[in-house]
Amino acid sequence: xLACLLLLPTTALGAEASKPxxxxxxxxxxEVQGVQPRIVxxxxxxxxxxxxxxxxxxxxxxxxxxxxxxxxxxxNIQLVINNVTALVNGKKETLEVGPKIENGSTMLPLRFIGxxxxxxxxxDGPTSSVHMFKVIESDSKPVSxxxxxxxxxxxxxxxxxxxxxxxxxTGTSTGNGTGNGTGTNTPDPSVHVITxxxxxxxxxxVIAKDGVLSPKVLTLSNPSRLVFDFPNTILxxxxxxxxxxxSGELPSKQPLVSKVRFSNFNDNPATVRIILxxxxxxxYQMITSKLPNQWKxxxxxxxxxxILDAGHGDNDPGALxxxxxxxxxxxxxxxxxxxxxxAKDKRLHVLMTRSDDTFIPLDDRVSFANDISADxxxxxxxxxxxxxxxxxxxxxxxxxxxxxxxxxxxxxxxxTGFADRKVRQADFRVIxxxxxxxxxxxxxxxxxxxxxxxxxxxxxxDKLAASLVAAIKEYLDLK
Numbered sequence: 001x002l003a004c005l006l007l008l009p010t011t012a013l014g015a016e017a018s019k020p021x022x023x024x025x026x027x028x029x030x031e032v033q034g035v036q037p038r039i040v041x042x043x044x045x046x047x048x049x050x051x052x053x054x055x056x057x058x059x060x061x062x063x064x065x066x067x068x069x070x071x072x073x074x075x076n077i078q079l080v081i082n083n084v085t086a087l088v089n090g091k092k093e094t095l096e097v098g099p100k101i102e103n104g105s106t107m108l109p110l111r112f113i114g115x116x117x118x119x120x121x122x123x124d125g126p127t128s129s130v131h132m133f134k135v136i137e138s139d140s141k142p143v144s145x146x147x148x149x150x151x152x153x154x155x156x157x158x159x160x161x162x163x164x165x166x167x168x169x170t171g172t173s174t175g176n177g178t179g180n181g182t183g184t185n186t187p188d189p190s191v192h193v194i195t196x197x198x199x200x201x202x203x204x205x206v207i208a209k210d211g212v213l214s215p216k217v218l219t220l221s222n223p224s225r226l227v228f229d230f231p232n233t234i235l236x237x238x239x240x241x242x243x244x245x246x247s248g249e250l251p252s253k254q255p256l257v258s259k260v261r262f263s264n265f266n267d268n269p270a271t272v273r274i275i276l277x278x279x280x281x282x283x284y285q286m287i288t289s290k291l292p293n294q295w296k297x298x299x300x301x302x303x304x305x306x307i308l309d310a311g312h313g314d315n316d317p318g319a320l321x322x323x324x325x326x327x328x329x330x331x332x333x334x335x336x337x338x339x340x341x342x343a344k345d346k347r348l349h350v351l352m353t354r355s356d357d358t359f360i361p362l363d364d365r366v367s368f369a370n371d372i373s374a375d376x377x378x379x380x381x382x383x384x385x386x387x388x389x390x391x392x393x394x395x396x397x398x399x400x401x402x403x404x405x406x407x408x409x410x411x412x413x414x415x416t417g418f419a420d421r422k423v424r425q426a427d428f429r430v431i432x433x434x435x436x437x438x439x440x441x442x443x444x445x446x447x448x449x450x451x452x453x454x455x456x457x458x459x460x461x462d463k464l465a466a467s468l469v470a471a472i473k474e475y476l477d478l479k
Contacts, residue, residue, distance in 0.1 A: 045107040213295035224278035309379035310335035314359035319384035321446035337465035377438035391419030415467035
């Protein structure tokens with residue numbers, strides 16, 4: 001997100017934006033080689049490598065789909081070249097400008113990335129340099145509030161605070177945070193003043209003096225937050241008095257929300273940002289207000305969706321066991337047991353790709369999970385090889401699935417009692433094309449006498465199912 005800063009020199013300095021910009025990360029100067037950052041539709045785009053190298057993220061490229069995936073801790077961002085729709089942890093978000101390829105380099109929009117992965121930075125006008133400070137470390141949480149840049153005002157010596165992503169100013173700031181290019185304080189009628197922000201035990205309400213409120217909403221994790229950006233709005237004086245370094249805070253009566261934070265996040269277009277810091281899985285549902293100038297939503301607990309995929313089915317029987325049984329029988333019986341146990345937890349919504357002896361194409365299993373933005377995907381299988389091979393293997397493909405794979409494997413191996421054949425990476429379609437953390441578990445070898453004799457017994461399946469439920473709940477932090 002170091003690059004998020006690059007938004008600011010262009011926006012804050014206007015004519016000076018063409019000057020070479022020095023970049024510093026934790027006071028170490030960086031070199032930008034190859035394709036240089038540039039402005040597209042008032043958004044700065046930069047080479048992807050600048051981002052990943054400085055924040056310790058992982059990036060992958062899918063040539064077939066022209067998709068870039070950035071992973072940092074439990075945050076997963078998926079972007080498609082020339083497409084303004086992105087996925088953040090499986091949830092769809094709209095970009096102002098899509099990623100591009102220029103001279104062989106993948107260029108990403110910084111405004112959007114900066115909203116998801118945080119970084120602290122300051123712009124030093126006299127030296128034309130950006131100073132960035134990493135705040136996302138492997139043992140810490142990402143920035144949970146608006147990221148501001150302090151741009152020195154050389155005329156007064158007073159700092160002017162501008163958030164990332166602002167467009168170049170065209171005139172003197174007016175009384176409502178807008179400019180008309182004349183240096184006067186004429187209010188802009190298109191900007192509405194927010195007078196009230198309130199969160200009760202059930203409802204979230206935002207009221208303006210006039211106009212219609214329609215926010216852009218982001219759902220972020222690690223830590224969990226709901227972010228509401230209200231375009232063409234500013235805070236009224238009563239709310240501005242609560243700001244400290246452009247961030248205000250309100251108490252919460254809603255048990256799922258620890259606190260409410262707000263700020264004048266952007267000045268062109270004028271934007272008020274409101275953040276709900278969450279205590280657990282939470283969702284909002286917009287409701288109709290009797291007041292035309294009020295935006296209102298209910299806040300409630302969000303059920304986490306788990307997809308269970310019983311491998312094979314119908315005319316695709318899977319592996320044939322040493323005694324003539326089919327893999328599809330074992331996978332369905334075990335998946336049903338896992339489903340029954342998970343369904344007892346009212347915080348979970350459990351779905352199966354197949355619940356009977358039906359053949360479901362692999363791409364349909366993937367689409368089923370992706371279309372409903374599931375939170376987890378677990379595919380259950382039995383393996384086959386030489387008669388002497390035995391053991392449990394857990395497979396993942398994408399980096400964001402590794403933690404889930406490790407937890408599943410930690411519980412599955414003791415439950416089976418089979419040899420530990422480790423967590424492995426593979427390109428099985430159901431764990432490659434799904435957009436949420438996805439794991440494929442090879443429970444044991446149907447070609448091995450000892451493995452097979454256990455796997456078709458109900459007590460074994462019960463024990464395995466209980467272990468998988470415990471793993472899923474641990475990963476989802478459901479206590």
